[in-house]
Structures are given as structure tokens and as C-alpha cells.
Amino acid sequence: MNNSAVARRRFPLSIVVLLAAVVILAILPFYIRGYWIRVLTTLFMSAVLAEALNLVVGYAGYAAFGNGVFFGLGAYTTAVLMTRFGWSFFPAMIASCFLAATVAFLLGWPVLRLRGHYFAIATIGINMAVMEIVTYVGITGGGKGISLPLFPGDIVKQGLFFYYGMFILLIISVAITYWIANSRLGYGLRAIKTEPEAAEVMGVNTTLYKVLAWSISAAITGIAGSLNAYWLTFLEPLFVFDIMISVEAFVMVLLGGPATIFGPVIGAFFLKLLSELIWSQFTLIHMGVLGLIIVVITLFLPSGIMGLWRQMTLRWNKANTARTSPGSQ
Amino acid sequence: MALLEVKNVSRSFGGVQAVNNVSFEVNEGEIVGLIGPNGAGKTTMMNLISGLIKVNEGEIRFQGARLTGLKPHAIAHKGIARTFQIVKPFQGMTVRENVMMGALFRSDLRGLKGSAVKNIVDEALELLELDRRAEAPVEELNLAQRKHLELARAMAMGPKLLLLDEVMAGLNLKEIERLMELVRKLNARGVTILVIEHVMKAVMGLSKRVLVMHHGSLIAQGPPEVITQDPKVIEAYLGKRRHKGLHKEAR
Ligand SMILES: Nc1ncnc2c1ncn2[C@@H]1O[C@H](COP(=O)(O)OP(=O)(O)OP(=O)(O)O)[C@@H](O)[C@H]1O
Ligand SMILES: [Mg+2]
Numbered sequence: 001m002n003n004s005a006v007a008r009r010r011f012p013l014s015i016v017v018l019l020a021a022v023v024i025l026a027i028l029p030f031y032i033r034g035y036w037i038r039v040l041t042t043l044f045m046s047a048v049l050a051e052a053l054n055l056v057v058g059y060a061g062y063a064a065f066g067n068g069v070f071f072g073l074g075a076y077t078t079a080v081l082m083t084r085f086g087w088s089f090f091p092a093m094i095a096s097c098f099l100a101a102t103v104a105f106l107l108g109w110p111v112l113r114l115r116g117h118y119f120a121i122a123t124i125g126i127n128m129a130v131m132e133i134v135t136y137v138g139i140t141g142g143g144k145g146i147s148l149p150l151f152p153g154d155i156v157k158q159g160l161f162f163y164y165g166m167f168i169l170l171i172i173s174v175a176i177t178y179w180i181a182n183s184r185l186g187y188g189l190r191a192i193k194t195e196p197e198a199a200e201v202m203g204v205n206t207t208l209y210k211v212l213a214w215s216i217s218a219a220i221t222g223i224a225g226s227l228n229a230y231w232l233t234f235l236e237p238l239f240v241f242d243i244m245i246s247v248e249a250f251v252m253v254l255l256g257g258p259a260t261i262f263g264p265v266i267g268a269f270f271l272k273l274l275s276e277l278i279w280s281q282f283t284l285i286h287m288g289v290l291g292l293i294i295v296v297i298t299l300f301l302p303s304g305i306m307g308l309w310r311q312m313t314l315r316w317n318k319a320n321t322a323r324t325s326p327g328s329q
Numbered sequence: 330m331a332l333l334e335v336k337n338v339s340r341s342f343g344g345v346q347a348v349n350n351v352s353f354e355v356n357e358g359e360i361v362g363l364i365g366p367n368g369a370g371k372t373t374m375m376n377l378i379s380g381l382i383k384v385n386e387g388e389i390r391f392q393g394a395r396l397t398g399l400k401p402h403a404i405a406h407k408g409i410a411r412t413f414q415i416v417k418p419f420q421g422m423t424v425r426e427n428v429m430m431g432a433l434f435r436s437d438l439r440g441l442k443g444s445a446v447k448n449i450v451d452e453a454l455e456l457l458e459l460d461r462r463a464e465a466p467v468e469e470l471n472l473a474q475r476k477h478l479e480l481a482r483a484m485a486m487g488p489k490l491l492l493l494d495e496v497m498a499g500l501n502l503k504e505i506e507r508l509m510e511l512v513r514k515l516n517a518r519g520v521t522i523l524v525i526e527h528v529m530k531a532v533m534g535l536s537k538r539v540l541v542m543h544h545g546s547l548i549a550q551g552p553p554e555v556i557t558q559d560p561k562v563i564e565a566y567l568g569k570r571r572h573k574g575l576h577k578e579a580r
Binding site for chain 1: 379380381400401402404405406410411413417418419420421422426429430431433434435436482486
């Protein structure tokens with residue numbers, strides 16, 4: 001009885017906190033300066049990348065170290081379509097999403113058969129190969145980069161457009177994760193992660209499920225890349241295919257809690273705000289601190305901040321029931 | 330027509346002929362035992378039926394239709410469930426969620442509502458006496474409970490044929506007796522069972538027909554009383570490993 005009372009009290013609370021966070025972030029741009037709007041936009045983008053990566057890394061258990069390739073693909077698809085073919089942004093964004101998803105779908109069949117480290121290395125290889133192709137193909141502007149049309153409207157409107165664009169994308173990716181986590185796909189992925197053979201003989205089409213997860217992840221990542229390209233207005237292969245984009249998203253997933261719905265978002269906020277508040281003065285040791293965080297998580301926080309939180313609430317509940325149980329049970 | 334037909338099936342790993350030209354049938358409603366010394370090819374035979382490993386030669390039919398060449402999930406959808414010699418619970422899920430995995434991916438339940446799934450899961454949990462542990466994380470189960478979980482998951486799939494790979498191994502006498510009772514109960518519900526077992530008492534008690542494998546070949550089949558008197562079988566068990574007799578593990 002005590003337990004269900006706790007559960008009943010906590011369930012609405014988390015919804016209230018969530019709604020409050022959404023409302024605050026939705027009206028925040030009217031109260032803060034352009035600099036912080038840009039910081040939050042970047043933060044949303046990181047959270048989107050982490051949330052998308054979580055589907056493959058957290059749920060399916062596949063270390064997609066080169067997932068940033070879809071970010072670069074989305075960015076370049078939008079750039080080429082807008083600059084060379086005169087498309088407007090939204091159609092270009094949809095095309096970027098489809099292209100990223102299609103590439104993941106086609107590559108997924110052979111690549112997702114690889115186990116563990118081999119898959120991780122293969123995705124890094126794909127990232128590098130695509131970067132090389134983009135660098136040597138004429139239509140992308142090659143190594144010199146490519147400029148996109150400017151966003152029509154003043155700098156304030158521009159700031160708000162990308163703020164809300166990334167914010168909505170983040171909400172959508174969280175919603176997709178929520179839906180997957182509670183669907184057959186989510187259960188199948190979690191089963192594949194620990195016992196792929198048992199999952200397969202219980203009727204899970206494991207290859208298809210992994211490919212679907214990767215394609216959805218790629219679609220979200222591709223849209224983020226597309227928005228980012230339009231925001232930056234200038235792309236270079238070395239920048240959008242930077243392996244650090246994937247590594248950072250990876251750290252956020254591990255830090256926040258893999259295979260949880262909000263873990264990657266929390267990880268992204270934590271890491272980005274920390275880096276913004278403290279490390280902006282120490283750009284040189286930024287990588288060092290990132291490395292240190294990776295080591296600390298793997299050693300002490302195997303299931304991230306969300307795991308720590310769950311442990312604490314569990315202990316708190318136990319202590320609570322122990323205190324009240326003699327009378328109530 | 331038999332429910333399961335295995336015809337001249339062979340499979341090798343490198344130089345090891347794990348299954349060598351094996352043929353047998355399993356009829357609907359039977360409990361058939363599959364025995365043999367360590368490394369005889371029993372698990373490999375089970376892997377071939379469930380599709381985890383491809384056959385080199387021969388074919389396997391289920392209800393008259395070819396299984397050879399199908400993916401394991403497609404074979405599962407035809408009504409074949411199995412357990413693993415080394416139990417494979419899905420970590421990070423509760424006992425109930427583990428059993429739900431069996432019900433969620435049934436081909437005959439596509440589009441059915443959550444309540445149908447829940448009923449199947451509840452029934453399987455109760456059948457395997459796991460209902461009181463339903464909400465526990467699977468990591469908290471002991472070995473006997475994990476073996477029950479393997480069976481509950483398989484039963485939630487609504488199988489016609491159930492393949493059991495050494496479900497009794499590592500259990501004590503009391504647990505073995507309880508599990509034997511449960512296996513009979515599953516069979517009484519119309520599930521045909523092929524059971525690999527080292528615990529002789531269990532095989533003898535469960536099956537009216539026993540298949541014996543040795544070095545990848547099927548060397549004998551028949552009623553348990555006859556099989557245990559067969560010189561070839563005694564030779565297979567006692568020939569090289571005198572220390573591991575026919576009655577090993579029947580503690
Ligand atoms: N995946 C594999 N790769 C290579 N060799 C294998 C593989 N699976 C089985 N074998 C070999 O095939 C032979 C038969 O093994 P199998 O596991 O089928 O025996 P078993 O009858 O189940 O034995 P046990 O009673 O010890 O479980 C053994 O020599 C084993 O080493
Ligand atoms: Mg075996």
C-alpha cells in the first residue's frame with residue numbers, strides 16, 4: 001500500500017517537472033540574450049544527437065562510433081540542394097532526413113551483422129569514407145567547403161528560428177524514444193542487446209530490428225545536420241564529419257544513462273553547461289576533461305546519472321518502507 | 330506424417346563432424362529423449378532444428394514444410410520454441426518482461442490487444458510457478474528459477490514443439506522432480522517435447538522413446554529400458570570415459 005502511494009505521488013510529479021521544463025524552455029528566448037540563445041540551441045542539438053545515438057547504443061547495444069556520418073550527410077544534402085539546385089529549406093531538410101535514413105538502412109544489413117568492436121570500427125570507417133567522397137566530389141564544393149543561402153530575416157528572427165527548430169526536434173526525438181521504448185521494437189532491441197540468440201529464437205527478426213533502429217537514429221541525426229548547416233551557412237567536410245561529434249554524443253549517452261528516455265538529454269545538458277560555464281576558459285584541456293569523464297563513468301557510473309538516480313530513489317523508498325512498515329503492513 | 334522429420338542431416342565445424350547423417354522423427358504429443366556423452370552433437374542438433382546453425386546436408390521438416398534455410402525467427406513463428414543449455418535471460422528486464430518477450434513476437438498475435446498478451450504472460454508465469462517473482466529483476470532469480478523462466482518464456486510463445494536442452498542440469502533432486510512434473514504438465518497441454526538430458530532418471534521418467542547420439546551419429550533409438558541394455562550405448566558411455574558413467578549426475 002505504501003509502495004503504490006509512493007508510485008502514485010511520483011508519477012504526476014515527473015510529468016509536472018517535464019511540462020515545467022518544456023514551458024520554461026519555450027518562453028526562455030524572450031528573456032535571455034542572443035549569446036545564451038545560441039548556447040541553448042547548440043545544447044538542444046547535442047541532446048538530439050545523443051538521443052538519436054541512444055537508440056543504437058543504449059537500446060540495441062551497438063557502439064555506433066561513427067554515427068556522426070549522418071549528421072554530415074544531412075548537412076551536405078541540405079547545402080547541395082539549396083545552393084546548387086535552389087531548393088528551399090524545408091524540402092531540403094526532408095530530403096536530408098530520407099537520405100540519411102536510406103543510407104543507414106542499406107548499410108545496416110551488412111554492417112549490423114558485425115559484432116561488438118567490429119561494428120564500431122566499421123562505422124568509423126564509413127564516416128571517414130563518406131568524408132573522403134564529399135571532399136573529392138565537385139558538387140559539394142570539396143575541401144574548400146560550401147556556402148548556403150542566408151536565412152531570410154534579421155538576426156533576432158534567425159536566432160529564434162534555429163532555437164525553436166532544434167527545440168522541436170529534441171521534443172520529437174524524445175517522443176520517438178518514448179514510443180520505441182514502450183513498443184515491440186524497444187523490447188526487441190533490449191533483448192538483442194543482452195541475448196541476441198535467445199531474441200532470435202523467440203521470434204524477433206533481429207537484423208531487421210537493428211536496421212530499423214539505426215535508420216530512425218540516422219533520420220533524426222540527418223535532420224539535426226540539416227538544421228545545423230542552414231544555421232552555420234558554411235560547411236567544410238572536416239568540420240561536419242568530425243569524429244568528435246560522435247564521441248561527444250557517446251559520452252552524453254553514457255553519462256546520462258543508456259537505454260533511458262531522458263538520460264541522453266540530461267547527459268547533454270550536464271556536459272554542455274559544464275563545458276560552457278567552466279571550460280570555455282580552458283579550451284586546451286577540454287579534450288582532457290572529456291577523457292577524464294569517460295574514464296570516471298565507465299569506472300563508477302555504468303548506468304549513468306539516471307542509474308544513480310534510480311538507485312538513490314530505490315534506497316530512499318526502502319528506508320521509508322522500513323520506517324513505516326511495522327504499522328502499515 | 331510426423332510433426333518433426335529430420336532426414337540425413339549433417340553439419341561439421343572445420344574438421345569436427347558435429348552431426349553426421351542423422352535421421353529421426355518426432356510424432357505429435359510425444360516426449361522424446363535425446364541422450365549421448367559430452368560432445369555427441371546434441372546441442373548442435375537442436376541448433377540445426379531452431380535454425381541458429383545451418384545444415385550442410387539433409388533437410389528438416391516441420392508439419393510437412395521445410396525448415397531448412399529459414400531464419401530462426403521464422404522457425405519460431407511456425408511454432409518451435411527452445412531453451413538454452415546455458416540459460417539466457419534478458420538482463421535488465423523483470424521476470425514478467427522476459428516472459429512477455431515470448432508473447433509479444435508471436436505470429437498469431439499480431440494486432441491483438443495488450444490484454445491478450447497479459448493473459449498469456451500471466452498464464453505462463455503461473456504454469457511455471459513464477460507468478461510470485463513476476464516483478465523481480467531477472468538477476469535476482471536462482472538457477473532453478475532461471476530454468477523455469479526459460480520454460481515460461483518458451484510457453485508464452487504458444488509452441489507446438491518444445492526443445493529442451495539440459496533443463497535439469499545443475500538442479501538438486503527435489504528441483505528435478507518438480508521440473509519433471511512441470512514438463513509432463515506442459516506435454517499434457519498438447520506440446521510435443523524433444524528433451525536433451527544427462528540426468529538419466531529424468532529421461533527415463535519422461536520419455537517413452539529415447540534417441541542416442543555418439544560422435545555426431547545416431548547410434549540407437551527405442552524405449553529407455555531397451556536402450557540402457559544396448560551394447561553400443563553402453564560402449565559409447567563407458568568406452569572412453571569410465572569415470573563418467575551412464576548414471577552420472579543422477580545424484
Ligand atoms: N559453434 C561451434 N563451433 C565449432 N565447434 C562446435 C560448435 N558447436 C559445437 N561444436 C563442436 O561440435 C561437437 C558437438 O558439440 P555439441 O555442443 O553439439 O555437443 P553436446 O552433445 O551438446 O555436448 P554436451 O553434452 O557437452 O552439451 C563438439 O566437438 C563441439 O566442440
Ligand atoms: Mg549440449
